[in-house]
Amino acid sequence: MDFDALISKLDLATKVNLLTGADMWSLPAVPGIGLKRLVMSDGPIGVRGEQWSSADPSIAMPSPTALAATWDVDLVRKVGGLLAQEARRKGVHVLLAPTINLHRSPLGGRHFECFSEDVHLTGEIGAAYVEGVQGGGVATTPKHFVANDFETDRFTVDVKVTDKVLREVYLRPFERVVGAGAWGLMTSYNSVNGTTMSEHSDLVNGVLKREWGFDGFVVSDWTAVRSTEPAAVGGTDVAMPGPNGPWGEKLEEAVREGRVPESVIDDKVRRILRLAHRTGALGDLDEPVREEIDGIALAREVAARSFTLLKNDGGLLPLAGVNSLALIGSAADEARIMGGGSAQVFPDRIVSPLQGLSERTVEVRYALGTDPRVKLSPIAAESRAFFLDASGEVLAEHAVPNSEARWVGQAPSDVDVERLAAVEIRTAYTADAAGEHQFSISGVGRFTLTAGDTVVFDDSIAPDGDDPAVAFLHAPERRFPVTLDEGERIELTLRQHAVSSFNGMVLIMFTLGHANPTLGEDELIAQAVATAASSDVAVVVASTTLEVESEGFDRKSLKLPGRQDELIAAVAAANPRTIVVVNAGSPVEMPWLSEVAAVLLTWFPGQEAGLALADVLYGDAEPGGRLPTTWPVTLEDCPVVDVTPVDGAVPYTEGVFIGYRAWARGDVAPAFWFGHGLGYTEWGYNAVEAGNGSVTVSVTNTGSRRGREVVQAYVSGEGRDRTLAAFDVIEAGPGETVVTTLFLPERAFQEWEDGAWHTANGSYTVEVGRSYADIRLSDQITL
Structure with missing residues (x-):
């Protein structure tokens, strides 16, 4: 296709307009040249689409650390094909994935969203992911270019790193995925050696585009472009989101005044047109006949293939001759299937370990043991969302699968955003136990919570900290006790009075949470120990929480949250045939390791978690995983941990020595080395x-x-x-x-x-x- 001929038909204003998002997730259409609207969506474990909402469900695959743990490029390629299928179903042209930053420090908050500590494994798995998605006609944007390996002060931090270390370590996976034909790439928020990546001409224009011959488009991380001329000449092609931002009329004026060459603008437009042509948004693209991929079956297969058996004393696994199984832990009943932040999607089903194991003939005895979760979960009952104007008139009404409101960037299409003043979630709850129930509000802004005829809360909740991502993705919580009789039904309404917006984007994110009356932690642990002692085998599912592993902040320690370590030790003392299932996206300390018979790492296993776990525990499938990163005994043993800027900078003083290369030079051995994993x-x-x-x-x-x-x-x-x-x-x-x-x-x-x-x-x-x-x-x- 002659892109230059198409560019010649566009005036400067139209060309510049193409370089900024039309909204949160898309670039504008130009009907005059046959360019359709180009739609982007977050990944990497699924395709969320334009609605950050459970109203538009998605297949949820295992986490990137799980994909890397398979070490299977053919399987990852198939995952890419499934994601492309999901993208096409949702009208998405560009998947904002994969994340190929490195596991430099185990404290990295998005460790679960990256593949490995090793440059070669990261590059090969990343390349397979790119090939799989793009083989399905959907673009990828490997991210975040470059040295975005931690979350603390991520918008402003300056990474100090030598050219040698950049080339041999942090640029290597990007070089590999560009070689695999990536159609896009996303730059990071951070600076490298004093220059923010959205303006880093040496790395973006010099290394990426000229030296590596990258012919795709470079998109900023959301809101990362903060300048007009420096970002425009620095190599960024698309500033997201829109329509507001530092480009637009300011960039058009800079071109007219000769401060930015129009040839620079034309190159950006050419890259966008090439992207559109590749993804079917420009001209006629012959869609090949593709075999339908069963997403549920693939999610189950990949999970099992990723599960990593760290320890198996006496060949306890796979289980045989077991009549009773004690299943313990909050994550056994409510699985932690994904990490928090922009990697979150909303599947239409989640199979918990309790559900998956209960399908077997063995008697499963469940005990909570302890609950490390900080926030209450939404009420799992169909609810209604009402969009209201200033007078209380209903603008639109939508069914939602639980008591969570979440629309990011765009409200539903039938909502008049100009008139939108408030959003309500209305639901009902029937108590299945008598006593003091806990209800909660999680969100930022002014809220009114009504339970029955009683106004329980009517006030504002301020954000914690100044990171907008943390403020909304991990909003503060307020709890309220309500005493109910068993079987009593209560109507609940939670209203957010002023809808938040940012640069013209709607931000509706709040939750009405609930928890049943419960015993104290000591009683819960004692109950779990008794259950374990009376069973043939005990399986404890230990997990991290959203407050531990998520986008927007780094981890403070590698300890399991709450009293889970104490619970595991007590259960192991009561039953020597104890299996610990570690449901985490990145390393955790295991002080009870020598006391338990088996340890199975399931990462964040995706929506089919419970069925895959049953497959592996009973030997229908082999745990195929091998560690993509080294696991320490304690955080203090780790050779590289620094994620906290000093005077705005984090120097990578360890050089090329991260992961196993750093461990090999030290005097302390890890708990499990890179590449470790047992089979059957x-x-x-x-x-x-x-x-x-x-x-x-x-x-x-x-x-x-x-x-x-x-x-x-x-x-x-x-x-x-x-x-x-x-x-x-x-x-x-x-x-x-x-x-x-x-x-x-x-x-x-x-x-x-x-x-x-x-x-x-x-x-x-x-x-x-x-x-x-x-x-x-x-x-x-x-x-």
């Missing part, structure tokens, strides 16, 4: 031969059942520490031998020196094995 069979490594840019490995399944193995190849040389260079997932039945050839990339033998990549000639050791610390065979090659 055993593997023998027979032979290895390296040469001509590849390594061939022979592996035999020496166990009694079919299984999968992740063959990992590491390269080291004189003065060069051991790093992952290649991997492959193989499958074999009992007694079967598989021979696999892994290709070693050129970058595995290169260093960045004096402004260029250099291959260091000499002797290299290629080591293969089951993890960084479990090397089985090695060979030498000479370059």
Whole structure:
């Protein structure tokens, strides 16, 4: 398609208008050249669409750390295909994913949203994700370019990092996904060496566009563009969201006055038109016939393949001959299936561990044990949302699946935003237990809560802190006790009196929460211990919470929240056949590790969590996961933890030594090394031969059942520490031998020196094995 011919038909005002969002999630249409509205949506575990609301459900896949834990690029490619299918269903052209920042510190708040501590694994999984989504005709925007590896002061922080470290570590995954053909890329909020990334011409124009030959579009993170000329000439192509912002008329004036060349504007428009053509928003695109992907089945398969068995004393798993199973923990009943923030989607079903395990013939005995959650959950009953004008007249009414109101950027299409003054959630609750029930408001603004005929609250709730994302995504909570008899029904209405907006975007985010009367924590733990003691096996599901792992803030510690560590230790003392299921997106401390029989890491497992857990616990599926990041014993042992700016900056003084590369140089061993994971069979490594840019490995399944193995190849040389260079997932039945050839990339033998990549000639050791610390065979090659 002749994009230049189309550009020649546009006047300057139209071209500049194309560079800023028409609203929260889209770029404007230009009917005169056949350009349709271009729609973007958050990911990465699903496609939320334009409505940040449970009224528009989405398939919820496992978290990115779970995807990386599969080490399976073909499976991740299939996930990408499913996400493209979801995007097409919702009219989305651009998926704002994947996140390929690194696990530099375990305290990183969005650790769960990134893949790994390792540059090669991150790049390969990221490339497969990009290829899968774009193979379905939907664009991706790998993010956040670059060095956005923590959340504290993310809008303003300056990352101090050398060119060598940028090239060898933080830019490497982006280089890989650009090589895989990414159609877009998102810049980050932070600065790098004094220049904010939305204005960083050296990295965006110089490295990304010229050196790497990137022909896609560069979109800012939302509200990250804060200047006119510097951002325009710095390489950013699209400033989101809109329609307000620092471009528009100001940018048009800068072009007319010669401060920004019109050729710069034309290049941005050309990239947008290319994007539109690729995604079917410009001209006629022949849609291929694609096989429908079963999202529910795929979510279940990926979850099981990601589950990582850290410990399995005595071969307790898979379970056999079990008649009674104690299932303990709040996350067993209400699964933590995803991390918080922009990665959140709203599935139309969530299968909890309690539901999944209860489908088995074994007797399941549930006990709460302890509840680490800080905020109350919404009432799980169909509710009604009413949109009101200043006089109280109803502008629109919508059914919502629970007592949560959430519309971000845009109100429903039938709401007159100019007249919108208030939003109400109306619902009813029938008490299933007598006593003091807790109801809550979670939100920012002025609210009135009415329970029956009583006004329970009528006041304002102020935000905590000054980060707008935290203010709305993690709003403060107020609780109110209401005494009810069993079976008593109460009508509830929660009104937010003034609808918040930001740069013309509607922000409706508040929740009416509820909790039943409950025993005290001591009584709950004692009840769980008694349940465990009387059962054949105890399974404790331990989890982090939204207040621990989410966008907008970093973690303060790696301890499980609440009294979960105490609960696990008490249950293990009562039943030596205790299995701990860790439902977390990133590392947690496990002080009870030596006291329990088995530990299974399920990450944030997506909507089919409970069924996948049952599959793995009972051996219908093997836990296929291997750690994509090293897990410490304690936070104090970690070689890199710093996420707190000093004088506005975080220096990456550790250089290239993050993850296992840093652990290997220290004196303290982690709890579990990068690449670790047990299956339900055993593997023998027979032979290895390296040469001509590849390594061939022979592996035999020496166990009694079919299984999968992740063959990992590491390269080291004189003065060069051991790093992952290649991997492959193989499958074999009992007694079967598989021979696999892994290709070693050129970058595995290169260093960045004096402004260029250099291959260091000499002797290299290629080591293969089951993890960084479990090397089985090695060979030498000479370059």
